[in-house]
Amino acid sequence: MAAEHPLDAALALAPVAPGRWRGATSPLWANMVGPFGGITAAQALAAVLRDERRLGDPVALTVNFCAPLAAGEFEIRTEPVRTNRSTQHWTVAVLQDGQTALAATAMTATRRPTWSADEAAPPAAPPPQHVARLRADGAVAWLARYDLRFVAGGFPAHWDGADSGDSRTLLWVRDEPPRPLDFAALAAMADVFYPRLWRRRARRVPIGTVSMTVYFLAEGDTVARAGSAPLLGEAHAHAYRAGYFDQSARLWSASGELLATSHQVVYYKE
Amino acid sequence: MAAEHPLDAALALAPVAPGRWRGATSPLWANMVGPFGGITAAQALAAVLRDERRLGDPVALTVNFCAPLAAGEFEIRTEPVRTNRSTQHWTVAVLQDGQTALAATAMTATRRPTWSADEAAPPAAPPPQHVARLRADGAVAWLARYDLRFVAGGFPAHWDGADSGDSRTLLWVRDEPPRPLDFAALAAMADVFYPRLWRRRARRVPIGTVSMTVYFLAEGDTVARAGSAPLLGEAHAHAYRAGYFDQSARLWSASGELLATSHQVVYYKE
Numbered sequence: 001m002a003a004e005h006p007l008d009a010a011l012a013l014a015p016v017a018p019g020r021w022r023g024a025t026s027p028l029w030a031n032m033v034g035p036f037g038g039i040t041a042a043q044a045l046a047a048v049l050r051d052e053r054r055l056g057d058p059v060a061l062t063v064n065f066c067a068p069l070a071a072g073e074f075e076i077r078t079e080p081v082r083t084n085r086s087t088q089h090w091t092v093a094v095l096q097d098g099q100t101a102l103a104a105t106a107m108t109a110t111r112r113p114t115w116s117a118d119e120a121a122p123p124a125a126p127p128p129q130h131v132a133r134l135r136a137d138g139a140v141a142w143l144a145r146y147d148l149r150f151v152a153g154g155f156p157a158h159w160d161g162a163d164s165g166d167s168r169t170l171l172w173v174r175d176e177p178p179r180p181l182d183f184a185a186l187a188a189m190a191d192v193f194y195p196r197l198w199r200r201r202a203r204r205v206p207i208g209t210v211s212m213t214v215y216f217l218a219e220g221d222t223v224a225r226a227g228s229a230p231l232l233g234e235a236h237a238h239a240y241r242a243g244y245f246d247q248s249a250r251l252w253s254a255s256g257e258l259l260a261t262s263h264q265v266v267y268y269k270e
Numbered sequence: 271m272a273a274e275h276p277l278d279a280a281l282a283l284a285p286v287a288p289g290r291w292r293g294a295t296s297p298l299w300a301n302m303v304g305p306f307g308g309i310t311a312a313q314a315l316a317a318v319l320r321d322e323r324r325l326g327d328p329v330a331l332t333v334n335f336c337a338p339l340a341a342g343e344f345e346i347r348t349e350p351v352r353t354n355r356s357t358q359h360w361t362v363a364v365l366q367d368g369q370t371a372l373a374a375t376a377m378t379a380t381r382r383p384t385w386s387a388d389e390a391a392p393p394a395a396p397p398p399q400h401v402a403r404l405r406a407d408g409a410v411a412w413l414a415r416y417d418l419r420f421v422a423g424g425f426p427a428h429w430d431g432a433d434s435g436d437s438r439t440l441l442w443v444r445d446e447p448p449r450p451l452d453f454a455a456l457a458a459m460a461d462v463f464y465p466r467l468w469r470r471r472a473r474r475v476p477i478g479t480v481s482m483t484v485y486f487l488a489e490g491d492t493v494a495r496a497g498s499a500p501l502l503g504e505a506h507a508h509a510y511r512a513g514y515f516d517q518s519a520r521l522w523s524a525s526g527e528l529l530a531t532s533h534q535v536v537y538y539k540e
Contacts, residue, residue: 059514060481060535062332064375066352066359081363081370082336087480087537089336089373091361093351100351103359105334105373107480107535111512114540119437119470120508167389200389210357210377211330213483215516215535217509238390238520239487239528242381244329246485246531248518250508258509261516263533265330265377265485267357270384 005179006145007188010039011046013076021047021076025069029142034068036142037209038191042184044092044104047076049184054080055088056110057220058183062213063104070096086110111219120261122252125151128172128230146192147176147230155194156202167196167237167247178228181259183216186223189231189251190214190262196237196247197268205270210244212264222257229254243267275449276415277458280309281316283346291317291346295339299412304338306412307479308461312454314362314374317346319453324350325358326380327490328453332483333374340366356380381489390531392522395421398442398500416462417446417500425464426472437466437507437517448498451529453486456493459501459521460484460532466507466517467538475540480514482534492527499524513537 004012006028013021029039041063048054075095082089087109094102125131128149136143153169173192175185195207216223235249249262274282276298283291299309311333318324345365352359357379364372395401398419406413423439443462445455465477486493505519519532 060334062334062375062481062483064330064332064359064377067354081373084337089334089370091373100359103351103361103375105332105375105481107334109480109513109537111514114510114513114538115471116509116511117433117470118509118511119435119506163387165389200387201385210379211332211375211483211485213332213481213533215481215514215533217511217514217516219512222511236389238531239386239388240384241386241388241487241492241528242489243379243384244381244485244487246487248531248533258511261508261518261533263483263485263518263531267379268384 005177007175007179007185011043011184013047013050019051019078022073023076024073025071027141029145031140031142037065037212038188039142040069040094040102041191041212042188044076044094044102045106045187046184047078048090048092048106048108051078054108055083056108058106058216059109060107060215061104061187062211063102064211065209066103067101069101074101118258120250120258122232122256123170123234125170125232131172145176147174148192153199159202159204161201161203163201167200169193169199170234172230173233174228174230180228181223181226183223186216186251186260187214190249190260193233193235193247193249195266196235197240197245200237205268207266207268209264209266212262214260214262216260218257218259223259226253226259231259275447277445277449277455281313281454283317283320289321289348292343293346294343295341297411299415301410301412306461307335307482308458309412310339310364310372311461311482312458314346314364314372315376315457316454317348318360318362318376318378321348324378325353326356326378328376328486329379330377330485331374331457332481333372334481335479336373337371339371344371388528390520390528392502392526393440393504395440395502401442415446417444418462423469429472429474431471431473433471437470439463439469440504442500443503444498444500450498451493451496453493456486456521456530457484460519460530463503463505463517463519465536466505467510467515470507475538477536477538479534479536482532484530484532486530488527488529493529496523496529501529
């Protein structure tokens, strides 16, 4: 019997009662403090996706990281606060010991074909097989859950604190081992870009994402069509000011469709 | 006695109980259906700012527009779901007739000076006094609450449905009449960019913002220093797909500091 994919294992939630789910952190997804934020976002979204009251596919997800999750079990609470004809708004909370660790909102919708267009074209990039894969040995656990290939803006060769003035990264990313893309996987991938401050300053100062938003521009069919091929991702920051910086990211399918945009604001020290 | 500024009038909230506030829509801020989204976002933030339990200044705000507000009173509920040493996470709801009309989250923090830098430089623009002011007569009411000057990407001269392939707008914006900038005013201004789909297609299809996020990159001193001078704002879309498009915006002070970035996802018909 094939072992369960590490992403599916992390997304396994036990229903406790309507709108209440039990999940657990996994050492496979560990970050420096607590789990990789992307996997927590994916777990919050997965609870909405499994809720039988759900209408349609996710369009927007915002997760606020209120406190690091301790290793072990947590509870997720999902509540459809408003259901319209074709849209639905959700609040989601992840709790440990009765305390809110994550406060989230999600919007789902049934979607219909309309006039559609991509305006942000994928940047030019060599195909993934021509780009070296990041060696994740010895790094935080979650990095080994992805096949990451930096086209530009990889980890600094020297952490020498030289300000490059530039925070852009372009990379190929897919789940490791490969897994057909779905909304939860996409939510997690929206967070694979390492902190833009580290990129810009070649300096590993303490950081922590405080809020992340993902817009799922692609509908379910388009997401499914992306299959297990690598996605092209680009990220950059706009400003770093008094302890907080923002970063924005875009994820395209290998065939060039913009699947999602993502934005986050990150705490940093010094 | 000077009349109260229309923004301050809209932000007047009566405390009902701890974490409960009564406010009302205003015809001065009317949009096509319900109020201008920016004013509702500002009202939700204002409730957090007035809450005596609040720690620090806003860093992130996400508002989900669950349903249009009917003309009249509403209730705002503010809850600090997690308070840490220097950060605090809030959930906010705006209700009418016991139904959720807006579901929001906010993050506030005490901020300290750190290494800081702007990476997104303000685009070149002629000074506001050299740019024609938008004539808002006959348009929706809220447009007259702003002095808007389009440097590029103004309303299409002809709504002829020609796809320009481009959604960018660059503008100067200030409150009308002028009013010293604060976080609530900034939250409202993050929504002054008309729908990017209208800009791109020169076609006024029905639209409605479903979720908007604002990151307050500037701390309180920097926001206050912006005074009542116009801000420079830029917005663009990434993709339009099956009924939803996203748009991202940036707001700089007249002296070139990036004050806020904002992102939203918008429903569109046809």
